[in-house]
Amino acid sequence: xxxxxxxxxxxxxxxxxxxxxxxxxxxxxxxxxxxxxxxxxxxxxxxxxxxxxxxxxxxxxxxxxxxxxxxxxxxxxxxxxxxxxxxxxxxxxxxxxxxxxxxxxxxxxxxxxxxxxxxxxxxxxxxxxxxxxxxxxxxxxxxxxxxxxxxxxxxxxxxxxxxxxxxxxxxxxxxxxxxxxxxxxxxxxxxxxxxxxxxxxxxxxxxxxxxxxxxxxxxxxxxxxxxxxxxxxxxxxxxxxxxxxxxxxxxxxxxxxxxxxxxxxxxxxxxxxxxxxxxxxxxxxxxxxxxxxxxxxxxxxxxxxxxxxxxxxxxxxxxxxxxxxxxxxxxxxxxxxxxxxxxxxxxxxxxxxxxxxxxxxxxxxxxxxxxxxxxxxxxxxxxxxxxxxxxxxxxxxxxxxxxxxxxxxxxxxxxxxxxxxxxxxxxxxxxxxxxxxxxxxxxxxxxxxxxxxxxxxxxxxxxxxxxxxxxxxxxxxxxxx
Amino acid sequence: xxxxxxxxxxxxxxxxxxxxxxxxxxxxxxxxxxxxxxxxxxxxxxxxxxxxxxxxxxxxxxxxxxxxxxxxxxxxxxxxxxxxxxxxxxxxxxxxxxxxxxxxxxxxxxxxxxxxxxxxxxxxxxxxxxxxxxxxxxxxxxxxxxxxxxxxxxxxxxxxxxxxxxxxxxxxxxxxxxxxxxxxxxxxxxxxxxxxxxxxxxxxxxxxxxxxxxxxxxxxxxxxxxxxxxxxxxxxxxxxxxxxxxxxxxxxxxxxx
Ligand SMILES: Nc1ncnc2c1ncn2[C@@H]1O[C@H](COP(=O)(O)OP(=O)(O)OP(=O)(O)O)[C@@H](O)[C@H]1O
Ligand SMILES: [Mg+2]
Numbered sequence: 001x002x003x004x005x006x007x008x009x010x011x012x013x014x015x016x017x018x019x020x021x022x023x024x025x026x027x028x029x030x031x032x033x034x035x036x037x038x039x040x041x042x043x044x045x046x047x048x049x050x051x052x053x054x055x056x057x058x059x060x061x062x063x064x065x066x067x068x069x070x071x072x073x074x075x076x077x078x079x080x081x082x083x084x085x086x087x088x089x090x091x092x093x094x095x096x097x098x099x100x101x102x103x104x105x106x107x108x109x110x111x112x113x114x115x116x117x118x119x120x121x122x123x124x125x126x127x128x129x130x131x132x133x134x135x136x137x138x139x140x141x142x143x144x145x146x147x148x149x150x151x152x153x154x155x156x157x158x159x160x161x162x163x164x165x166x167x168x169x170x171x172x173x174x175x176x177x178x179x180x181x182x183x184x185x186x187x188x189x190x191x192x193x194x195x196x197x198x199x200x201x202x203x204x205x206x207x208x209x210x211x212x213x214x215x216x217x218x219x220x221x222x223x224x225x226x227x228x229x230x231x232x233x234x235x236x237x238x239x240x241x242x243x244x245x246x247x248x249x250x251x252x253x254x255x256x257x258x259x260x261x262x263x264x265x266x267x268x269x270x271x272x273x274x275x276x277x278x279x280x281x282x283x284x285x286x287x288x289x290x291x292x293x294x295x296x297x298x299x300x301x302x303x304x305x306x307x308x309x310x311x312x313x314x315x316x317x318x319x320x321x322x323x324x325x326x327x328x329x330x331x332x333x334x335x336x337x338x339x340x341x342x343x344x345x346x347x348x349x350x351x352x353x354x355x356x357x358x359x360x361x362x363x364x365x366x367x368x369x370x371x372x373x374x375x376x377x378x379x380x381x382x383x384x385x386x387x388x389x390x391x392x393x394x395x396x397x398x399x400x401x402x403x404x405x406x407x408x409x410x411x412x413x414x415x416x417x418x419x420x421x422x423x424x425x426x427x428x429x430x431x432x433x434x435x436x437x438x439x440x441x442x443x444x445x446x447x448x449x450x451x452x453x454x455x456x457x458x459x460x461x462x463x464x465x466x467x468x469x470x471x472x473x474x475x476x477x478x479x480x481x
Numbered sequence: 482x483x484x485x486x487x488x489x490x491x492x493x494x495x496x497x498x499x500x501x502x503x504x505x506x507x508x509x510x511x512x513x514x515x516x517x518x519x520x521x522x523x524x525x526x527x528x529x530x531x532x533x534x535x536x537x538x539x540x541x542x543x544x545x546x547x548x549x550x551x552x553x554x555x556x557x558x559x560x561x562x563x564x565x566x567x568x569x570x571x572x573x574x575x576x577x578x579x580x581x582x583x584x585x586x587x588x589x590x591x592x593x594x595x596x597x598x599x600x601x602x603x604x605x606x607x608x609x610x611x612x613x614x615x616x617x618x619x620x621x622x623x624x625x626x627x628x629x630x631x632x633x634x635x636x637x638x639x640x641x642x643x644x645x646x647x648x649x650x651x652x653x654x655x656x657x658x659x660x661x662x663x664x665x666x667x668x669x670x671x672x673x674x675x676x677x678x679x680x681x682x683x684x685x686x687x688x689x690x691x692x693x694x695x696x697x698x699x700x701x702x703x704x705x706x707x708x709x710x711x712x713x714x715x716x717x718x719x720x721x722x723x724x725x726x727x728x729x730x731x732x733x734x735x736x737x738x
Contacts, residue, residue, distance in 0.1 A: 429569045430571055432532075434579070436530075437643065438590070439579075439586055440552075443586075447574050447578075447582065451574035451622065453573070
């Protein structure tokens with residue numbers, strides 16, 4: 001173990017690779033939160049009255065709500081009055097080609113290892129870039145248009161497709177859901193909107209790279225994806241954030257709606273700044289993600305690779321309303337140094353013959369604390385519903401922790417629920433075995449961890465899986481030897 | 482090629498190796514036999530660079546380089562291969578990907594060009610055939626759910642792939658069925674060359690009928706108490722270790738006078 005500790009130290013000393021700030025002119029709202037802030041944001045975006053009214057409802061709900069207390073860590077003090085709630089790049093023009101985009105921005109993407117030029121070549125990836133709060137560029141729009149697919153920023157959707165937004169926004173995650181969802185409702189900046197028409201199979205992975213960029217600016221994305229009957233879409237969300245000293249709040253809301261026979265695959269690679277080794281700085285990531293399988297045979301799957309943030313508080317959930325609908329949750333969550341992750345899923349089996357599958361792989365290193373929290377609920381009408389849960393924890397070193405909190409509620413005695421859980425440690429034997437074949441400790445850990453997480457990584461689209469693998473290795477560099 | 486001089490090693494404060502001397506030249510095969518717990522695997526571990534052993538005295542040289550100064554992965558890249566007595570399982574890591582990584586590290590270290598995917602695949606097929614290793618196993622996760630014998634055969638497959646200078650096989654024969662023993666031995670014989678050397682740790686004379694050693698050593702109580710040719714193995718098969726133990730303890734008491 002001594003050697004492990006040594007390696008741990010050496011490698012933990014690596015600085016966060018994506019810690020840099022891009023110098024682009026920003027348009028930032030004044031610090032603080034009150035009704036005027038909400039009106040300011042709405043006015044900035046030229047929103048219709050109904051949307052402002054909804055934001056106001058969210059703001060009122062936010063004021064009444066308490067911070068959640070049930071999670072397995074001490075909730076940090078968040079001073080909502082010291083945060084600026086709106087930041088947009090000053091150049092608001094949309095670009096037809098990459099040549100027109102601020103070169104500084106392009107360099108940012110290059111530093112992230114996702115050069116747009118390469119992105120474009122990656123067959124079938126359309127990228128809608130949310131740079132801080134406002135969409136900067138959308139590619140492949142035309143091709144998607146021809147299929148009747150709508151892929152744009154929420155702001156544009158409010159202007160161009162108000163009927164869809166009015167009908168579905170907040171229909172899965174209501175404005176009263178939890179304190180962070182209410183806050184998001186009040187001040188959400190922007191995010192992505194996707195609509196796939198009936199019977200259409202979206203021919204490419206839709207992808208958005210989020211990135212927090214303005215200092216002291218919380219980021220509140222709002223994403224809404226609607227897959228109409230018998231349609232299919234795979235959506236990728238990935239993010240990295242620049243180095244920051246003060247904690248930043250990130251409270252996104254994602255809503256998915258799958259109609260009869262439709263399928264939505266939602267994949268996330270989350271790599272926000274985790275803070276330094278002492279736990280200073282880092283993103284507070286309080287996210288509400290929920291999908292509804294509204295019709296028969298609808299299917300939603302969440303796949304997440306969570307490597308960043310100082311605190312991750314996130315429970316992508318699925319409402320299985322339609323009979324024979326199914327839900328999947330695949331998760332890899334890594335905590336190193338002082339990181340905290342409290343994450344899992346909630347699956348509500350409402351319809352008959354509904355199916356769900358949960359594979360959660362927690363990895364803790366350093367003094368990281370990793371909790372799996374999952375709820376499987378079988379409703380009274382969920383005849384013959386089935387759930388399988390596998391929940392594994394991997395420990396690297398002996399100062400970290402893994403915890404599991406599986407909750408099961410069943411109101412239907414024909415429903416079956418299976419739960420398996422394991423906890424393992426990366427063995428010195430395993431590392432030595434790989435060393436003996438010429439592989440150094442760092443790479444050995446990367447191999448072992450990627451092997452452990454394989455079942456989840458396999459769920460990711462190819463190009464994302466490669467990125468996720470690199471990220472896992474990068475996050476754990478320095479955790480054992 | 483390998484030169485071990487007066488090697489002493491402790492584990493958890495207890496002396497396990499008590500002055501080992503051994504010279505292995507290129508092209509040679511040495512067998513190391515000895516009763517359970519005498520220190521055979523410990524010697525192998527120390528040579529491979531396992532950290533929980535503390536070297537208290539002695540030297541080990543590999544082709545003029547100080548082996549004890551190198552990290553385990555560097556020893557491997559320099560050409561030391563240990564076929565483990567108890568190979569570990571690494572879930573989810575594909576055997577082939579693992580070998581590709583290992584081979585790439587080794588080739589980088591040896592300043593050889595990297596193999597293309599196609600060349601690597603070709604090599605994999607050749608080596609599989611050479612040691613008669615099932616393609617099905619090569620594509621599975623590293624040792625995960627392998628039977629005892631399959632794990633041993635995977636060690637030999639890896640040996641064939643990584644082309645080491647010095648191979649130490651720690652009881653690779655135990656756990657192999659009669660046919661597998663023959664197949665594995667044939668494979669190793671085919672891998673023998675004037676440039677490499679093998680150290681076979683074994684309890685059974687039988688292996689040495691297939692792979693004929695140039696020298697046989699008996700390790701007892703952390704020391705090599707007897708060296709000879711293949712006839713020594715036959716003698717041990719017949720008489721066991723007691724006579725050597727008695728001789729050893731006799732000498733020890735004489736030395737004390
Ligand atoms: N981690 C350890 N802690 C304490 N003693 C150890 C440890 N590892 C090995 N030993 C002891 O060192 C001695 C030599 O063990 P070793 O495994 O080298 O024997 P061996 O000759 O390979 O035996 P076998 O033929 O049974 O494989 C044994 O007495 C063993 O119990
Ligand atoms: Mg042994």
